[in-house]
Structures are given as C-alpha cells and as structure tokens.
Amino acid sequence: MARTPHRATKWMACALISVLGCQGQIADPARPPAAPTDPGVHCEDPTTATSPLRHITRTEYDFIVRDLFDLELRPSESLAPDDVTTGYEVGSLVSPLLAEQYLYAAEAVGAAVDLDALGECDPAARGEEVCARELLTPLARRAYRHDLTVEETAAIIRAFARGRAFGGYRAGLRHALASMLVSPQFLYHVELNPSDAEPGSVHGLTSFELAARLSFFVWRSVPDEELLDAAASGALDTPEGLSAQAQRLLEDARSSRGLHDFHRQWLGLDAFATLERDPAYYPGFTAAHAAELRASLEAYIDEVMRTDATVEGLLTSTFAMVSAPIAPLFGVEPPTEEGFHRVELDPDQRTGLLTHPALLTLLGKPNQSDPIHRGIFVRTKLLCQPLPTPPNDIIPVVPEPMAGQTTRERFDQHRSDPVCAGCHRLIDPVGFGFEHYDAIGRWRETDDDRPIDASGEIVDAADASGEFDGAVEMALQLGSSGIVRDCVATQWTRFALNRIEARQDACTTEDVRRRFAESGGDFRELLLAIVESPSFRHRQVPSERPTR
Numbered sequence: 001m002a003r004t005p006h007r008a009t010k011w012m013a014c015a016l017i018s019v020l021g022c023q024g025q026i027a028d029p030a031r032p033p034a035a036p037t038d039p040g041v042h043c044e045d046p047t048t049a050t051s052p053l054r055h056i057t058r059t060e061y062d063f064i065v066r067d068l069f070d071l072e073l074r075p076s077e078s079l080a081p082d083d084v085t086t087g088y089e090v091g092s093l094v095s096p097l098l099a100e101q102y103l104y105a106a107e108a109v110g111a112a113v114d115l116d117a118l119g120e121c122d123p124a125a126r127g128e129e130v131c132a133r134e135l136l137t138p139l140a141r142r143a144y145r146h147d148l149t150v151e152e153t154a155a156i157i158r159a160f161a162r163g164r165a166f167g168g169y170r171a172g173l174r175h176a177l178a179s180m181l182v183s184p185q186f187l188y189h190v191e192l193n194p195s196d197a198e199p200g201s202v203h204g205l206t207s208f209e210l211a212a213r214l215s216f217f218v219w220r221s222v223p224d225e226e227l228l229d230a231a232a233s234g235a236l237d238t239p240e241g242l243s244a245q246a247q248r249l250l251e252d253a254r255s256s257r258g259l260h261d262f263h264r265q266w267l268g269l270d271a272f273a274t275l276e277r278d279p280a281y282y283p284g285f286t287a288a289h290a291a292e293l294r295a296s297l298e299a300y301i302d303e304v305m306r307t308d309a310t311v312e313g314l315l316t317s318t319f320a321m322v323s324a325p326i327a328p329l330f331g332v333e334p335p336t337e338e339g340f341h342r343v344e345l346d347p348d349q350r351t352g353l354l355t356h357p358a359l360l361t362l363l364g365k366p367n368q369s370d371p372i373h374r375g376i377f378v379r380t381k382l383l384c385q386p387l388p389t390p391p392n393d394i395i396p397v398v399p400e401p402m403a404g405q406t407t408r409e410r411f412d413q414h415r416s417d418p419v420c421a422g423c424h425r426l427i428d429p430v431g432f433g434f435e436h437y438d439a440i441g442r443w444r445e446t447d448d449d450r451p452i453d454a455s456g457e458i459v460d461a462a463d464a465s466g467e468f469d470g471a472v473e474m475a476l477q478l479g480s481s482g483i484v485r486d487c488v489a490t491q492w493t494r495f496a497l498n499r500i501e502a503r504q505d506a507c508t509t510e511d512v513r514r515r516f517a518e519s520g521g522d523f524r525e526l527l528l529a530i531v532e533s534p535s536f537r538h539r540q541v542p543s544e545r546p547t548r
Contacts, residue, residue, distance in 0.1 A: 043510075046202055046534040049502035050542045054189045055091035056216075057082045059261055061105070063221035067254075068139055069113045069177075075105040087491070088265045090498045094187070102182055110178030115170055128169045132160040136176050142222045144185040145215075146208035147232055156180065189216070197541040204538050207231035210242065214531060217496045218249040220257045239532060246531045250524060256302065262495050263301055266381060269294055271362055278367040281401075282440055290361070292326045293441075297358035299340045311488050311521035315352040315479035319344050329357040329441050347472070349436070349443045354378075354475045357441025364439035367400075369407050371431030378430045382478055383461050384487035387423055406447040408432050429456040433474045482517065489516045489526055496530045508535035 056064070058076030065071050080098045082089040094102070118139070121131035136156050141148055148156075156176050163175020180186055191209045205213065211231040215223040223231070227245055235241035249255060264270065272294040277285040299321035304313050322343045324334035331349065335341040345351075353359060363374045379385045402410060411428060433456035438444050445452060454470040464481035468474040478484045489512050494500060501509055512529045519525035530536055 043507040046204070046538045047504045047507055048202055048535040048538045048540050049499070049504040050540045051191070051497065051499060052092070053191075054498060055094050055187050056189065057089045057091050059089070060216060060220050063219070063257060064143070065109055067219075067221045067224075068142060069109065070117065071109065071112055073109060073112060075109055078105055078108075084265075086494050086498065086500050088262075088495050088498065091189075102187060106178040106181035109181060110174040113174065113177055115173055118173070123169050128164065128172070129157060129160070132169075132173060132176065133157060135173065136160065136180075138225075139177070140180055141228060142225070143180050144183070145212040145222055145228070146185075146206075147228075152185070155183075189213075191539055193539075193541050199541055199543045202538050202540045207234060207236045209539075210236050210537060211245075213536060214242075214246060214249065217531070217536075218246070218258045218527070219252070219254040220261050221254070242537075243528060243532060246528055250527060259301070259305060260298060262492065263298070265495070266491055267297075267359065268362060269297070272358075275361065276366055277440060281367045282438075285440055289326060289329075289440075292323055293329070293358035293361055296321050296323065296326060296340060297356055300353075300356060303342060305523060309523045311485050311523075312479040313352075315354060315475050315484075317352050318347045318350060320350065320356065326357065331443050349472065351472045351475045352479065354434075354478070355437065355441075355471050357437075360434065360437045360441035361439065363434075364441075367439065369435060369437065369439050371407065371411055371434060372424075372427055373431070374434045375427035375429075375431030378458075378474075378478070379426060381491070382484050382487055383464060384490050385426070385461070387426070390423070401448075403448065406435075406450050406453070408435055408447075408453055426460065430458055430474070432456045433468060434471050436470055485516060485521050486513050488521075489513050492526055493530055493533075493535075496527075497535060501535075504540065505535045508533040 058079050058081070061079065062074055062076045065073055065075060079101050080095070083092040084090070085092070118135040121134050123131045133153070133156075137148055137153055140152065140156055144152065156179070159179035160172040160176040162172075164172030166175075184190065189212065191205060194203055197203060204210075208228070208231045211223045211227050214236075215221060215227060227249070230236055230241065230245050236245060272290045275287075275290045279285075300317075300319075301314070303319070303321055304317055307313070308317060319342050320330055321340040322330055322332060322335060323340050324338070327334040327343075330343070330345060332343050332345065335343070349355070359377075360369075360374070363377055364370050376387065379387060401407075411431075433454055435447065435452050435454045436443055436445075455467070456469075456474065457467045458465050458474070458477070462481075462483045464478055464483050466477055468477055490501065490509070493505075493508070493512060497505075508530075512526070512533055515529040516522070516526045
C-alpha cells in the first residue's frame with residue numbers, strides 16, 4: 001500500500017523540490033569577493049580543480065545520525081547506493097527516488113530520537129517556542145555545519161509550529177528534526193562561490209566549509225562544537241590553527257571511521273557480504289568465516305596504525321590478528337580465548353596486507369585461486385596503473401580446474417594469445433606470485449599434487465620493477481618502493497577530495513608526495529599533508545556555469 005504523508009509531511013516533501021533544484025552551481029551574495037588568481041598552475045598561488053556539488057554518502061548519513069542523536073540506526077539501508085566514479089563513493093545527483101527515500105529516512109530518524117535527551121527545558125514554564133529554539137538550534141548548527149542565519153532559524157521554528165499544530169509540542173520537535181534532515185544545507189556538501197567570482201578563479205574555502213571538509217574526511221560526519229567554534233573564531237584561517245584541529249580529530253576515537261571507510265572502499269571489503277566458496281573444493285567455509293576474515297583484516301590495519309603506521313609496515317609486518325575460527329587459514333594454533341589476538345606468523349610464508357587470507361580470499365574464485373585479479377589489484381591499487389578494458393569481441397573465460405594442470409599452466413595461455421598478451425604481460429607475472437595461496441588464503445606447497453611455481457616479475461613500474469619468487473619477496477619489493485608510496489598517497493587524496501586528481505592539482509600532488517616520502521611513509525603525516533594542501537583548502541569556480 002502506498003504511503004500517504006499527512007499535511008505537515010507534505011510540506012517537507014515540497015522542501016525536497018529545493019533539494020532537487022539546487023544541484024547547479026550556487027553563488028552566495030554574502031560571501032566576500034574572490035581575489036583574482038592566475039588560472040595556470042603556479043605553485044606560488046593556490047591552484048585546484050573544480051569540485052562538483054555532492055550530497056552526503058550513505059556511510060556519512062549513518063554516522064551523522066549517530067553523532068547528532070546518539071542513535072544506532074542504519075537509515076542508509078533504505079537509501080539508493082552511492083555512485084562510485086572515482087574508485088570511492090561519492091554523492092552525485094539526488095534523483096526523485098533518492099529524494100523520496102531521504103524523506104522517509106528523515107521521518108524514521110525523527111520518530112526514533114529520544115527527545116528527553118536533547119536537553120532540559122520546561123515548555124510549560126518557559127514557553128514551547130522558546131524551548132524548541134533552545135533545543136533545536138544547536139543541533140541544526142551541527143547538522144548544517146555553520147552558524148545559523150536568521151532565516152534558517154526561522155524556518156526551523158516554522159517547521160516546529162507545523163508539527164505542533166498536528167500533534168502538540170513533542171510532535172513539533174520531531175517534525176522540525178525531520179525537516180532538518182531533508183534540507184539542502186544538511187543533505188549537500190555546500191561550498192559556495194563568492195558573488196563576483198570569475199569562472200576559473202580559485203578562492204579559499206570559508207572557515208565553516210573547511211571545518212566540514214575536515215570532519216567528513218577524518219570522522220565521516222559533521223563537525224563537533226569545538227571545531228565549529230574554531231571555525232567561527234577564525235582559528236582555521238591559519239595553517240597552525242588548521243593543523244591543530246586536524247591533529248585533534250586524528251587523536252579522537254572517531255578517526256577510526258575515516259580509516260576504516262578508506263580501507264573498506266580501497267580494498268573492496270563490502271564484497272565479503274556476498275562471498276561464497278564452492279563446497280566441493282572448500283568444504284566447511286561459511287559466511288561466518290568470511291565475516292571473521294574481514295574483521296581480522298580490519299583489526300590488522302588498526303594494529304598497524306597503532307604500532308607502525310607506514311606503507312612499509314602495512315605491506316611487510318609479519319603478524320596477524322587471529323581468532324580461533326580462522327586460525328587454520330593462517331596456519332597457526334587457535335587462540336585459547338575469544339576475540340582477535342596478535343600472532344606472529346612464519347615470515348617465509350606471510351608478510352603484511354598482500355598475504356593476509358582475507359585479501360587473498362577476496363581476490364580468489366569460488367573454486368580456485370585467481371592470479372588475474374590478484375595481479376590487477378597490485379597494478380591498480382598499489383601502482384595506480386589503470387588497465388585498458390578488454391576488446392569488445394573478447395569474452396573473458398575463467399579456465400576451470402583440470403586434473404594434471406596447475407592454475408598457472410591453465411592461465412598462462414593468456415600471454416600466448418597476441419590479443420591478450422599486451423595486458424596480461426603486466427598482470428599475470430604479478431598474479432602468479434600469489435600461487436602459494438589457495439582461494440581462501442591458505443598456504444600450499446603443491447597445486448593438484450604438483451610443485452608450486454610462484455616466480456614472477458613486475459615490469460614497467462619504476463622502482464617497483466623486478467623479479468621475485470613468491471608474494472613475500474614481492475611484498476618486500478613493493479613495501480620499499482617510492483612509486484607504491486606515491487600511489488597510496490594518490491589513493492588517500494582521491495578519497496579526501498572525492499574526485500580524481502587533475503592538472504590543476506599538480507602542486508598538491510607534488511607537496512603531499514614529498515611530505516609523505518620525507519616522513520618515511522607515515523600515514524598520519526600523509527593525512528595532515530592532504531588537509532593542509534591547496535586542493536583541500538581551496539575551490540575553483542567552474543569555467544562554465546550550469547543553466548537553471
């Protein structure tokens with residue numbers, strides 16, 4: 001049965017028209033004029049590429065609801081998936097369907113909020129509108145990520161009054177909360193152009209816009225009161241003030257959100273939700289094992305960031321976080337206590353991310369190892385080398401396991417086919433290095449009772465190039481590589497900016513890579529370098545303004 005919103009909710013639906021209609025470029029007459037800048041790339045002046053208007057992602061929506069209302073709801077489960085156009089999730093356009101889903105999600109959140117936890121105010125003694133203003137405006141300040149204008153405050157009180165007319169004081173509060181969650185100020189990452197900004201000019205973000213960028217990058221959520229107060233005071237306008245707030249956010253427990261969200265998307269961890277293995281080849285492997293592997297990998301990343309937060313540490317550490325159900329996959333004795341425990345592994349068999357059973361399982365087939373996708377992962381995720389799409393007349397066919405042939409022998413035919421050889425000379429010699437690991441990441445000495453050949457070579461990859469024997473040698477080779485370090489910096493920068501780097505970002509790219517290298521590949525220094533970069537702190541006005 002179709003839902004029929006009552007009249008107050010219909011007003012909120014009308015508000016969504018503005019959400020759908022504000023997706024062009026916005027100019028703010030209240031903003032000060034922009035300083036003229038040279039559109040060319042000169043590092044003496046700040047340069048950056050254009051950033052399209054985006055809505056908040058599903059992950060951000062959930063964390064915002066948790067931070068604003070202390071609710072463990074997952075409203076994102078009712079929202080359409082985000083776009084993945086840069087390798088990372090971005091909110092592109094709000095479709096009519098998504099707008100409707102936002103409406104219902106806002107209603108659900110508004111209905112679930114514990115109104116008594118918003119604060120103490122007696123409406124009978126002080127007046128209902130006074131209490132509504134006192135309770136709602138601090139939440140709206142955080143939800144909108146700036147000091148409220150007179151018009152925004154008035155709109156919140158009008159929404160309260162509409163809800164109160166249908167159900168009293170508490171209904172008014174819930175309706176006003178829901179109305180906040182369908183406002184453009186909440187749903188969009190709003191960054192406005194100065195009123196006289198020339199197309200192609202570059203200007204600094206306002207303090208509040210910068211605060212929002214920082215909090216969504218590190219916490220995946222709205223700024224807290226301290227960060228908003230710093231923005232209001234002008235503290236973020238200086239490099240020292242911005243760095244101080246960035247370091248504070250990184251030291252907060254909520255910084256694990258950004259860390260986990262980056263690795264979830266970079267490594268494709270959502271695929272664990274539907275991962276299966278053929279029981280004829282891997283009996284006993286269940287969805288519970290898949291979930292445990294994902295948790296083990298995330299615990300490993302957390303431990304690396306706590307103890308040796310460098311690229312080399314991520315790729316070459318010889319420990320794992322192991323629980324009893326998955327200990328056999330690591331080839332170790334199960335811990336005697338529940339949960340994950342740090343276990344030292346055989347350094348001849350395991351080292352770091354690339355040999356973790358979770359990643360190897362993600363990059364395996366249901367019934368066999370997969371040297372192709374394991375090789376593609378190294379090329380695209382660690383070397384940042386995009387590979388061309390196969391020709392349209394080529395239908396990729398995975399060779400099925402065959403008695404008397406190893407996986408390497410079955411897949412080796414790619415390089416003998418001249419149509420396929422160009423790409424597979426880059427992929428296969430890398431992927432074959434993982435052949436000591438089966439489709440659930442277990443170490444093996446033989447494949448179909450024949451000795452494993454895990455020799456390989458990385459070509460056309462600058463200082464990462466070279467021959468190796470097995471994934472351990474390859475990981476050590478990649479862990480000390482400058483091109484890998486630069487690629488990791490690029491991946492994090494794309495995640496932070498929500499777009500692919502462009503020519504105008506050359507100064508940011510150069511400076512971020514330099515600082516990352518000078519720090520020895522330290523991830524904390526990388527994140528600070530990104531936050532302090534021109535592309536993070538500035539915005540370019542598009543050369544062509546969209547018509548309305």
